[in-house]
Amino acid sequence: MPNDPKKRRSSRILTGNQAAAWAAYLARVQVVSAYPITPQTSIVETLAELLSRAPWPHRFINLESEHSAMASCIGASLAGARVFTATSSQGLLLMHELLHWASGARLPVVLVNVNRAVAPGWNIWADQQDSLSQRDTGFVQIYCETAQEVLDSVIIAYRLAEDVQLPVMVNLDAFFLSHTAEPVEIPSPEEVEGFLPARKPVFRLEVERPRAFGGLIGPEGYQRIREDLARAMDSVLPRMDTIGKGWELSFGRSYSNVEPYRMQDAQLALVASSSVAANSRGVVDDLRSRGVAIGLVRIRTFRPFPKEEILRSLRGVRRVAILDRGFSWGRCGILHQEMQSALYGLAEVDRPKTYGYIIGLGGRDATPELIQEAVQQTLHRENPEPETVWLNANRQAYEPPPRWVSTPSRR
Amino acid sequence: MNHLQGGFLPHRDGEAGAHKETLSPGHLACAGCGLMPAVKLLQQVLGPRTIFVVPACCYSVIDGAYPSSATGMPVMHCAFETAASSASGVRAGLETLGIRDVTVVALAGDGGTFDIGLQALSSAAERNEDILYFCYDNEAYMNTGIQRSSATPRFSWTTTTPEAIPKAERKKDLGAILAAHRIPYFATASLAYPEDLRRKLKTAKEMKGLRVIHYFCPCPTGWKSDPRHMVRLARLAVESRVFPLHEVFEGECWVLNMDPQPVPAGKYLELQGRFGGRTPDQEAAIQKEVDENWKRLMRKVKAC
Structure with missing residues (x-):
């Protein structure tokens, strides 16, 4: 035709x-x-x-x-x-x-x-x-x-x-x-x-x-x-x-507001969006092959926040690791904050714990290794303390040499 | 005088070619507001195929509260600094829909033109957008309660330039700025000379590209003057050469429209409370500035 x-x-x-x-x-x-x-x-x-x-x-x-x-x-x-x-x-x-x-x-x-x-x-x-x-x-x-x-x-x-x-x-x-x-x-x-x-x-x-x-x-x-x-x-x-x-x-291509990936029977979920979500998929595959009950919830529509769809995807999940590329100063990662408020309505027994990770700001690579570290920390920490972990900030590499530090002049 | 050009259109009610004004009574302008006669003339000359784009300014209040609108023509209210950019968008949108016979008028105050909206206006001038930009200049932020703008004249009181330290700087020269953009048409206008204003609106309507009318707008509320002196102040501003009536074509050809026997600026100042604290020295300085500005203008006019 x-x-x-x-x-x-x-x-x-x-x-x-x-x-x-x-x-x-x-x-x-x-x-x-x-x-x-x-x-x-x-x-x-x-x-x-x-x-x-x-x-x-x-x-x-x-x-x-x-x-x-x-x-x-x-x-x-x-x-x-x-x-x-x-x-x-x-x-x-x-x-x-x-x-x-x-x-x-x-x-x-x-x-x-x-x-x-x-x-x-x-x-x-x-x-x-x-x-x-x-x-x-x-x-x-x-x-x-x-x-x-x-x-x-x-x-x-x-x-x-x-x-x-x-x-x-x-x-x-x-x-x-x-x-x-x-x-x-x-x-x-x-x-x-x-x-x-x-x-x-x-x-x-x-x-x-x-x-x-x-x-x-x-x-x-x-x-x-x-x-x-x-x-x-x-x-x-x-x-x-x-x-x-x-x-x-x-x-022939379908999109939804929330895209769960290998969430069947998952105990732990990564929550991410954009390219961080893409990298997270590989991490999920890798950990699944090693027997970790992990999945990914990719948030595609952020406003309005697809709360119901997210809750459906997270049913049965115990811990959620949220990977944030944005921060609300004085609070926590922005996605993290949204997730906490979405989960708040659940009864305490059903409510997964939320672990916030800041990853890949200013173009830093959100590598599989960093995402794995977020998973490891989430698995090993009984409680999300501290609430937000800045992944691999590697501060020392960016510490200015002493001569760059200005000292207040004496008058 | 040979540099004096531009005739007058006779103004008669029901004159052929004059459109019906649609402005309703019950609008929210102050008594003696210098803008309202201009809105009527705009409507008479431009006719019903006109869209007003209005940034934050007195007119955004004057038009009235939802669900009422006193204008009787389409009004797009827009953000303070966006009169020229919003109007550019409206013009572009209409063009792509095949609507070409509508005049898009940006109706903005001096704050929205001389200050916060100048960047957008400069950009629209550079692109020579097909807009009629009507700036009504009441020489301060009147809608927010009489604060100084860059259109406020020297030694004027405002709430942010109190009488003890009145405004020290001279008024920004909008005409020269726009002339430097080489826009097709710039004109100053005054409600004391409605025939002149009508002619300028007609001239502007028949042109394409960015046309700017800088309208002198007495404001009894902000100038601390008697509302009944609205027309007298507008006339004295022209007669004292404080606000000369002129036109600039293509940024090149400067034309003086009115050359009255000059009266001292003091005659104009004394009717306004905002100049009430002036010293004799300050009045002399104002007169000197007026004379200098006039000379600058005449140099441009005579060069054409």
Whole structure:
């Protein structure tokens, strides 16, 4: 059947960043607001190139900051267009004010964030502090593990965002995923159009129906719209499942909010996301072959937090080792904190103990050896004391020589 | 004088080509607010195919609280520093949907233009976005309770520049900044000269690219002046050369629109409590600055 759109699928070697750009292109984005930051740049570069040949009306705006990039996304989205932007680290932090605005205005903005460390000092490598610290902005957050998943997730993100009228942030780890190339299947434009039709905004700026958006509102009204936002967030996980099933039917790849791995009869579970989860799988296989009853729970959707699915995956587990690439200062790892609050509702006898590990900040390799160390410690410590272990901080190697240490001058 | 250009459009109610204003009574502007006559004129000249983009400023309150909106035209409220970037997005979004006959107006105060929004405005100017940017300048952060901005004139009282130590710095020269970006059109305007304002709005409407109107906006609340002096203050600002009416085309051609017999700046200052603590020396310094600014402007005008 020569007209079968499936036949027009192609396969390419793409980095995670290129996959993100291809996805935005296939989603037929109309307005792209771009501002460069390492390691995001190849997303907007690739997209600029792809869009230069796009037959549909579109605009690629080069802004002077991430703040303005998100502001123009919000303006274009309220005008009714499908919009895209991508950023990383400091750029995401600069957008912070407008992340709240996009969700509060209920606009289906899709943002790709390349997870990178936050300054100071300057560090461009993988770390989730940037996006995890945006968890309360009202963006749906998805964390990807492969370039294929990035491509699929961005297209799925548009379906979801336009369905529930919430912005979505698709995250990928700096360099481990953003700049690592792998074979990616690219769906045909016709297939994507079938899955993701043109945007039909529920409301927009229309001169024929003049309305004001985002103006003054009193306390009662304000709390009501905030509650609406919460309800919309509540609807995300089931919608994700439905949309995910549709995706699987069309493209044969399935994604869920939580991905358990070898959790059958597991006594101990690793909890991780993104590339740390990928490395953890190998550790689980290795330890399973040596008779350890261990599994992995990979968290793919972080906001909304898929509490029920996580609890289901952890049934029967005694200890949980949480591998965090982000930290809430004065508390513990951010994923760790989320896990503790999710597990709190369980009766004490059913509640696994949570062991927090900080691993791979600022691009440090989250090696199988380090993950094994987390497992060993979790097995050998009866109680999670201390609550958080900084894995292989190897402080001595980074201790400055004495002459670098400034001493207060005497007057 | 040969450098004086630009005619007046006669202003008559129901004049052909003038649109119906949609602004409702019951908006939340203070008595004597200099902005409201301008909003009416904007609506009359630009007509119903207009979208307002409004950052945090007095007008974000004036438009009214949900579910009411006094404007009667689409309003997008946006974050303080994003008037130009949000409006750029709206324009881009409309374009991709094939909507090209709508005027996108950014309506921002002096704080949102001279200070926090200047970076975004500079960027929109560099890209020459197709936006009509209307800055109503009441010379301080009035909506937050009269704090100093970079548009506040020298020796003015505000709540953050108390009378004992009034503002020491001169007002930022917005026109020169925008002219340096070589935008198609920049104009100053005043409610005391509505025919001039109408003509400028009409000129701006018919152009493409970034057009900026810097509108002098008397604020009795912040200036500690009598609301009934709204028009008189606007006129005195022009007559005393404190706020000259001029246009700049393509950042190159400077045109003076009004050259009245100058009155002393003191005539303008004395009607406002914000200058109430001025010493004779300070008044002389203000006059000197006004004269210098006028000379600077005239050099540019005569060079064209």
